[in-house]
Amino acid sequence: MRILCSNDDGVHARGLESLEKIARALSDDVWVVAPQEEQSGAARALTLAHPLRFRQYDERRFSVSGTPSDAVVMGVTRIMGDKKPDLILSGVNNGQNLAEDVTVSGTIAAAFQGMSLGVPSIALSLSRLERHNARWETPEAHGAQIVRDLLKAGWPSDVVVNVNFPDCAPDDVAGVEVTRQGHRDAFQLFAEERQDLRGGTYYWYGHTGARSNPPEGTDLRAVYDGKISITPLHLALTHEDSFASLTKALMKS
Amino acid sequence: MRILCSNDDGVHARGLESLEKIARALSDDVWVVAPQEEQSGAARALTLAHPLRFRQYDERRFSVSGTPSDAVVMGVTRIMGDKKPDLILSGVNNGQNLAEDVTVSGTIAAAFQGMSLGVPSIALSLSRLERHNARWETPEAHGAQIVRDLLKAGWPSDVVVNVNFPDCAPDDVAGVEVTRQGHRDAFQLFAEERQDLRGGTYYWYGHTGARSNPPEGTDLRAVYDGKISITPLHLALTHEDSFASLTKALMKS
Numbered sequence: 001m002r003i004l005c006s007n008d009d010g011v012h013a014r015g016l017e018s019l020e021k022i023a024r025a026l027s028d029d030v031w032v033v034a035p036q037e038e039q040s041g042a043a044r045a046l047t048l049a050h051p052l053r054f055r056q057y058d059e060r061r062f063s064v065s066g067t068p069s070d071a072v073v074m075g076v077t078r079i080m081g082d083k084k085p086d087l088i089l090s091g092v093n094n095g096q097n098l099a100e101d102v103t104v105s106g107t108i109a110a111a112f113q114g115m116s117l118g119v120p121s122i123a124l125s126l127s128r129l130e131r132h133n134a135r136w137e138t139p140e141a142h143g144a145q146i147v148r149d150l151l152k153a154g155w156p157s158d159v160v161v162n163v164n165f166p167d168c169a170p171d172d173v174a175g176v177e178v179t180r181q182g183h184r185d186a187f188q189l190f191a192e193e194r195q196d197l198r199g200g201t202y203y204w205y206g207h208t209g210a211r212s213n214p215p216e217g218t219d220l221r222a223v224y225d226g227k228i229s230i231t232p233l234h235l236a237l238t239h240e241d242s243f244a245s246l247t248k249a250l251m252k253s
Numbered sequence: 254m255r256i257l258c259s260n261d262d263g264v265h266a267r268g269l270e271s272l273e274k275i276a277r278a279l280s281d282d283v284w285v286v287a288p289q290e291e292q293s294g295a296a297r298a299l300t301l302a303h304p305l306r307f308r309q310y311d312e313r314r315f316s317v318s319g320t321p322s323d324a325v326v327m328g329v330t331r332i333m334g335d336k337k338p339d340l341i342l343s344g345v346n347n348g349q350n351l352a353e354d355v356t357v358s359g360t361i362a363a364a365f366q367g368m369s370l371g372v373p374s375i376a377l378s379l380s381r382l383e384r385h386n387a388r389w390e391t392p393e394a395h396g397a398q399i400v401r402d403l404l405k406a407g408w409p410s411d412v413v414v415n416v417n418f419p420d421c422a423p424d425d426v427a428g429v430e431v432t433r434q435g436h437r438d439a440f441q442l443f444a445e446e447r448q449d450l451r452g453g454t455y456y457w458y459g460h461t462g463a464r465s466n467p468p469e470g471t472d473l474r475a476v477y478d479g480k481i482s483i484t485p486l487h488l489a490l491t492h493e494d495s496f497a498s499l500t501k502a503l504m505k506s
Contacts, residue, residue: 242408
């Protein structure tokens with residue numbers, strides 16, 4: 001089994017080390033093609049207006065001057081050539097990718113890009129609820145078995161699997177739960193105004209939002225409860241109720 | 254009604270002129286906050302690792318040094334201050350946003366960002382199937398009425414409306430159809446290798462894919478048939494069938 005590892009925190013990220021450990025527990029044929037720089041919040045962005053370049057570190061390790069999606073496209077269609085991967089793993093992200101975050105996450109975007117190129121793809125993220133250091137030992141302890149179980153179970157070709165590890169020690173993990181994408185009601189993005197040293201004004205994002213009390217069955221709830229959350233995601237965005245109501249309202253006129 | 258106009262083609266884009274015409278047909282209180290530079294393919298990217306700045310052109314016209322999502326966040330939370338918009342229009346994009354494109358489009362991302370800030374949001378795009386000049390007169394002729402009809406019909410607060418105008422003259426538009434997001438089976442991204450003038454290698458995206466024969470009821474079919482396509486989209490990505498099958502496979506172990 002040939003595994004391609006990518007991420008959104010960049011080729012030098014600590015989480016990529018954890019991902020490679022997981023991948024090497026599953027296979028001897030592990031490749032890395034990751035963004036040159038951190039790309040958090042890149043979402044599914046593709047670099048359409050600028051040239052892309054890549055850098056080679058060793059026979060199977062590369063970085064790409066673009067987004068997570070760029071790294072996967074370049075990896076699968078160019079760098080790996082006719083050695084198409086059997087599996088793409090993206091992560092391990094330094095921070096959870098839950099609820100609406102999944103639509104902005106570069107980690108999950110890389111998995112979706114792999115999927116759209118016909119390769120089964122899994123995104124892995126590590127919750128860091130408090131500001132202490134990420135507990136990398138938790139995905140390293142449980143990641144390979146989770147991937148093995150997922151490969152055995154299988155999933156459709158238009159779906160990616162979003163895995164989130166809880167912010168606790170490996171032995172404190174309270175189990176595995178298949179979940180639905182939750183809704184982060186208590187989260188609000190804001191832009192803080194700051195002055196640079198030349199007197200210019202710039203803005204820097206932050207977010208408010210205490211930990212909410214998400215319902216049972218959601219990705220948020222599972223991770224808050226110390227479980228490994230597994231959520232199957234796809235990109236069919238049609239809202240069926242509105243399809244029906246707008247059809248009724250607009251098609252008769 | 255206060256309307257905020259944004260886009261992904263940038264503040265100087267031709268499509269923004271069409272959007273402003275549509276908005277001014279609906280209201281005298283029209284604001285523009287758009288990206289400084291073209292951001293096609295930006296998806297839902299947010300600029301997290303760099304400072305954001307904005308530029309003011311006149312009382313209600315601004316550009317932001319970031320992505321479409323950045324422009325909307327800065328517009329709603331900073332630039333417009335306590336003058337929160339009642340409606341966000343994003344576009345008119347120079348090119349269709351149909352099928353899987355909706356998950357990469359900056360035009361639609363701006364609408365989703367508006368939605369997530371609590372503002373009803375509509376994305377508008379103009380199909381340009383052939384390589385001739387975009388027919389801006391078509392959204393300009395039909396856009397305001399479409400928006401009026403949509404506002405009258407209403408849609409849920411967790412949904413955006415994706416409007417695509419067909420590549421034909423205004424009088425040749427074959428009607429309006431509420432559609433589902435289609436699937437572009439015949440589309441494949443590739444990266445072409447090129448040499449720069451210093452002998453360095455770079456890559457440039459292209460895509461293959463003839464026009465497919467998409468099924469009735471999809472956004473693709475409607476636009477190919479000369480209709481204005483209206484698709485309600487949301488960001489709940491859970492794949493229900495896989496939720497059930499993975500639950501069965503993983504939760505018993």
